[in-house]
Every structure is written in structure tokens, then in C-alpha cells.
Amino acid sequence: MSVGKRATRPWLPPRWFIRLAWSVHRGLYRVFRGRVGLWRPRANGWGALRLTTTGRRSGQQRSVILGYFEDGPNLVTLAMNGWGAGEPAWWLNLQTHPDATVDLVDGQRPVRGRAATGDERSRLWARWGEIDTNLDGYAALRSSETAVVVLEPRPGASDTLPGN
Incomplete structure (x- = not known):
């Protein structure tokens, strides 16, 4: 941000509303059996995927719908918790069990998740900033750095990727 510009705090709806919106989105996905709720990234935009991880304590499958963009064969998302505190x-x-699956409009992919670091994180964060011009303002609402999460095709699983 340049000197002389005032930083404006971005507006977020109340936490209860964010949680309700997530629940409705998941419900629509479930009711329509995956035909509604996921989309490909639009030009200079983001898409929606469904990530299924293994619970770190329960060992049970847990699913969540996330925004993402594509970076070559990788899918990139943010561990933002609705811009609230905590991870x-x-x-x-995913940190405990990095192997997961994602559901996309064109099928399911086995992936391995990791945090982007260094120059890669800077590059991917800047790309998110092109998609969401308020990204830095939202990130400033959090007490810790927001992880940029890279979902890479799982080694040995390339034959299951859509289009192959």
C-alpha cells in the first residue's frame, strides 16, 4: 500500500451468517448430489471444489467446500477459516494426513496437500490478490499468517486425473 492511502478495514458479515452460508452451500451440494455447488475457475477468478480429508483425531472422512484456482497441475486454496481466528x-x-481427495466439476482427484513457502507462497498470494483485491485487508483481520495451501496430484495417481 502506498503512503498517503488509508487502509480500509474490509467488511465481513457476522460469524453466524458465514457459518450459515457454508451450511447452505454444503446442503445444496448434498441435496443435488454434487450437480450444484462446484464450478471451474472463471477468467481471472476462482472456482469451488470439495476437499475430503481424514480427521486428525477421529480418522473419519471430513469434507469441506473451498475456493481455489489452478496453478499448472496444482490446485491452490487458502486456509482462512472465514477470515476468523485460528486454523x-x-x-x-491435512497437515496430519496430507493425502486427500478433491471433487471437481469434471471428477475426483487424489491429492497431497502442503503449505506453499518462500517465493512460491509470495507468487501464489499475489495471484490470489489479483482475484480478490481485498485479500491483504482480510488477512490483516487474522492474528496469524494465512497459509497458502497447494493441493498437488498424488504421486502415482496421474492416471485417475480427468482428461487422461
Whole structure:
């Protein structure tokens, strides 16, 4: 941000509303059996995927719908917890059990999740900033750095990727 510009705090709806919106989105996905709720990234935009992780304590499958963009064969998302404090449970699960699956409009992919670091994180964060111009303002609402999560095709699973 340049000197002389005032930082404006981005507006977020109340936490209860964010949680309700997530529940409705998941419900629509379930009711329509995956035909509604996921989409490909639009030009200079983001898409929606369904990530299924293994619970770090329960060992049970846990699913969440996330925004993403494509970076070559990788899918990139943010561990933002609705811009609230703390890490989202899916990210904690992925750190313990990095192998997961994603459902996309064109099918399911086995992936391995990891945090982007260094130059890669900077590059991917900047790309998110092109998609969401308020990204830095939202990130400033959090007490810790927001992880940029890279979902890479799982080694040995390339034959299951859509289009192959």
C-alpha cells in the first residue's frame, strides 16, 4: 500500500451468517448430489471444489467446500477459516494426513496437500490478490499468517486425473 492511502478495514458479515452460508452451500451440494455447488475457475477468478480429508483425531472422512484456482497441475486454496481466528479444521487435518481427495466439476482427484513457502507462497498470494483485491485487508483481520495451501496430484495417481 502506498503512503498517503488509508487502509480500509474490509467488511465481513457476522460469524453466524458465514457459518450459515457454508451450511447452505454444503446442503445444496448434498441435496443435488454434487450437480450444484462446484464450478471451474472463471477468467481471472476462482472456482469451488470439495476437499475430503481424514480427521486428525477421529480418522473419519471430513469434507469441506473451498475456493481455489489452478496453478499448472496444482490446485491452490487458502486456509482462512472465514477470515476468523485460528486454523480451519480441514487444514489441521491435512497437515496430519496430507493425502486427500478433491471433487471437481469434471471428477475426483487424489491429492497431497502442503503449505506453499518462500517465493512460491509470495507468487501464489499475489495471484490470489489479483482475484480478490481485498485479500491483504482480510488477512490483516487474522492474528496469524494465512497459509497458502497447494493441493498437488498424488504421486502415482496421474492416471485417475480427468482428461487422461
